[in-house]
Amino acid sequence: MGDPVGPDAYIQQFNFCKGLRGNGLPYHDPTTGVDTKYPCSGDPLTGTGWLLSDLTDPCDVRGGPSSGPFTLAPGDNQEVVFAVVTAQGLDYLNSVSLLRYNQRRASYHYWTKGEDIPPAPQVSATGLDGEIIISWDDAAVEFQQGENAFEGFNVFQSESEQGPWTRLATYDKINHIKYIRGMNYNPAVGEVINSVMQKGSDSGLQFYFHPERDTINGGPFINGQTYYFAVSSYT
16 A cells, blocks of 8 residues: 655555556455455455455545546546544444445435435514514425425524524424434434334414514513524425
8 A cells, every 4th residue: 555655656546546556556455355446445344355454553534535537528527525424432443333324324325316305494683672573474384296295394493503503493393203314423322223213293384483482691682682492494
């Protein structure tokens, strides 16, 4: 493997891009006895296949992706999309597990291009004497994309635009769907588990929220002071 150095570095680098060793020879997987373009492609979580630990002790390792080759006519273009995905789990192996989860999420969001997400509510606020009324539109209600159908709204308050956000209320359809589950990373156990992603109550939809007090700071609302609210829709 190693870094390309010396006057022939560009040749070594080009060989790496072709899935070859720097000297142009193929990689040989010792676990299968077959030549491969994917060195150390084993699974560190299960300890199977060709692992980097078979070659070296833990150390700084550099890698580089390549794509293609592409055959382009004059004036043509080729779009190449890539993502830099990171993860920090409880330890190095748990970080690999979380990295795979993040990669799947990144791929999913790229391919769906956000089309699986209902439109964000258009929110307005009215300030009265010691009172605030939050209202929003109903554009998200008719959202349906495959199995993803609009279910409800969440109302939040925060001490700043950056958050963190505290959920104040949920207004969902009356359809006996109260708990929506999905795969999510749980930092307490360091695993991606099937958990409750959204809680409803079959309360019925509502398009306004009239808070009686300042939940974040406590006490009544003060005239002239800035408050931060948000409304989200969910499937």
